Amino acid sequence: MSNRQTKADVILIGAGIMSxxxxxxxxxxxxxxxxxxxxxxxxxxxxxxxxxxxxGTGHAALCELNYTSEKPDGSIDIxxxxxxxxxxxxxxxxxxxxxxxxLIRNPQDFIMPLPHMSLVQxxxxxxxxxxxxxxxxxxxxxxxxxxxxxxxxxxxxxxxIMQDRTANEAIxxxxxxxxxxxxxxxxxxMLFDHLKSKNVDIKYKHSVxxxxxxxxxxxxxxxxxxxxxxxxxxxxxxxxxxxxxGSLHLLQKSGIPEGKHIGGFPVSGIFMVCNNPDIVAxxxxxxxxxxxxxxxxxxxxxxxxxxxxxxxxLLFGPxxxxxxxFLKTGSMFDLVxxxxxxxxxxxxxxxxxxxxxxxxxIQQVMLSKEQRMEELREFIPSAKSEDWGxxxxxxxxxxxxxxxxxxxxxxFGTEVITAADGSIAALLGASPGASTAVSxxxxxxxxxxxxxxxxxxxxxxxxxxxYGVSLLKNPELIREIHNSTGRxxxxxxxxxxxx
Numbered sequence: 346m347s348n349r350q351t352k353a354d355v356i357l358i359g360a361g362i363m364s365x366x367x368x369x370x371x372x373x374x375x376x377x378x379x380x381x382x383x384x385x386x387x388x389x390x391x392x393x394x395x396x397x398x399x400x401g402t403g404h405a406a407l408c409e410l411n412y413t414s415e416k417p418d419g420s421i422d423i424x425x426x427x428x429x430x431x432x433x434x435x436x437x438x439x440x441x442x443x444x445x446x447x448l449i450r451n452p453q454d455f456i457m458p459l460p461h462m463s464l465v466q467x468x469x470x471x472x473x474x475x476x477x478x479x480x481x482x483x484x485x486x487x488x489x490x491x492x493x494x495x496x497x498x499x500x501x502x503x504x505x506i507m508q509d510r511t512a513n514e515a516i517x518x519x520x521x522x523x524x525x526x527x528x529x530x531x532x533x534x535m536l537f538d539h540l541k542s543k544n545v546d547i548k549y550k551h552s553v554x555x556x557x558x559x560x561x562x563x564x565x566x567x568x569x570x571x572x573x574x575x576x577x578x579x580x581x582x583x584x585x586x587x588x589x590x591g592s593l594h595l596l597q598k599s600g601i602p603e604g605k606h607i608g609g610f611p612v613s614g615i616f617m618v619c620n621n622p623d624i625v626a627x628x629x630x631x632x633x634x635x636x637x638x639x640x641x642x643x644x645x646x647x648x649x650x651x652x653x654x655x656x657x658x659l660l661f662g663p664x665x666x667x668x669x670x671f672l673k674t675g676s677m678f679d680l681v682x683x684x685x686x687x688x689x690x691x692x693x694x695x696x697x698x699x700x701x702x703x704x705x706x707i708q709q710v711m712l713s714k715e716q717r718m719e720e721l722r723e724f725i726p727s728a729k730s731e732d733w734g735x736x737x738x739x740x741x742x743x744x745x746x747x748x749x750x751x752x753x754x755x756x757f758g759t760e761v762i763t764a765a766d767g768s769i770a771a772l773l774g775a776s777p778g779a780s781t782a783v784s785x786x787x788x789x790x791x792x793x794x795x796x797x798x799x800x801x802x803x804x805x806x807x808x809x810x811x812y813g814v815s816l817l818k819n820p821e822l823i824r825e826i827h828n829s830t831g832r833x834x835x836x837x838x839x840x841x842x843x844x
Contacts (some may be wrong), residue, residue: 348768356581359588360384361394365536385552390533403525404780405433432784444743455532461524485820505627570832586771590671590742596771608745616662623687665709694753741775792796
């Protein structure tokens with residue numbers, strides 16, 4: 346065992362998009378702070394942020410039907426969609442700042458313009474989609490959205506989906522050209538290359554075994570070097586736990602009361618992938634459908650064009666799988682060891698309430714390839730099995746906690762847990778996740794460094810011009826942001842008319 350001890354101002358656990366974003370923001374705000382990163386794998390962005398472990402959707406609520414719900418009176422609630430869109434605009438602004446400042450280069454290596462579409466079938470769903478379109482298209486954040494239930498127009502938009510379709514059932518879609526495909530793995534690696542150039546100490550193949558509070562209020566981490574087995578002690582005034590599915594265990598080890606009564610349920614994802622260039626060439630969009638009755642929000646089917654390593658491919662899914670691991674590289678005991686005396690009742694309550702989810706997961710795990718092909722054929726009637734393979738995506742740990750809705754409520758979003766004194770923060774949960782990394786890290790900064798916010802505000806506004814401003818109330822600012830980020834990131838958006 347090593348007696349080596351080091352001190353830093355900030356320790357980031359996990360070399361994914363969240364730590365990369367927070368580290369990059371802090372380096373702009375306080376370049377003199379010493380930052381250390383610990384990652385148990387050999388490279389950055391190898392778990393949830395990896396391009397094959399997520400759908401690569403720039404989540405701006407342009408096509409995801411589960412971000413808009415129908416109220417009892419038949420009207421559409423778009424509040425969640427507006428919030429997620431505004432959060433994605435924060436990310437676009439920060440990425441543009443990094444490119445304009447030459448801190449990262451070649452944005453086309455991580456972001457590409459791609460239409461986002463919603464597709465539904467059946468009279469009731471078509472009615473819902475039309476009402477959703479009317480509610481969103483009147484909002485300046487969603488300007489440019491189109492609706493059509495005309496098969497000829499849909500054939501222009503999505504020929505692969507429409508050809509050989511014989512059903513007489515009503516079908517409709519919305520389309521907006523300002524969507525994006527984002528390679529979060531590539532972006533994560535770019536950001537860590539940037540951090541390395543700023544003298545951030547990045548330690549790969551280092552696992553955090555334990556976290557303890559010291560007498561002076563700092564945090565001491567017990568860190569194991571996978572190469573030689575040595576154990577080191579590292580202390581910092583502030584710790585961010587951004588270890589994806591591994592964050593829950595580390596939050597529990599910190600012992601902070603805010604981490605009590607929180608559990609996690611792991612769900613793995615499987616996508617079908619097509620690399621037949623003739624088929625890939627016929628589709629150019631991210632097309633999201635509607636989750637089947639009784640299926641959880643995470644199961645929304647979508648057919649996606651992807652750009653990975655300068656190659657275009659198609660992915661369809663997700664199909665849910667189950668593994669007790671909290672990470673793809675995790676342990677089969679992750680779920681069992683996450684159950685503690687303080688959260689066992691929360692977990693049991695969730696188990697009793699979520700029998701439908703358990704049934705759904707069992708059904709998904711039992712699907713054969715041909716059964717998955719049948720679901721794909723609801724999108725592409727002519728799909729052939731020989732053109733499609735399977736790829737196992739990342740593990741997602743859905744947060745379970747006690748809420749006003751009841752004990753053991755399953756959460757389908759992203760959660761930030763912070764200590765009362767702001768000395769430690771952890772990120773839990775799943776989608777929209779990476780797309781809203783900048784907004785989420787701004788939340789961490791505001792919660793954990795309130796004493797610095799006034800001094801930091803001018804720099805934050807330089808990085809994210811809309812900081813502290815409601816975009817919804819400033820349509821001209823929306824137009825400026827769309828045009829400036831589009832130019833900087835190479836998304837080739839035409840200037841939009843003055844609203």
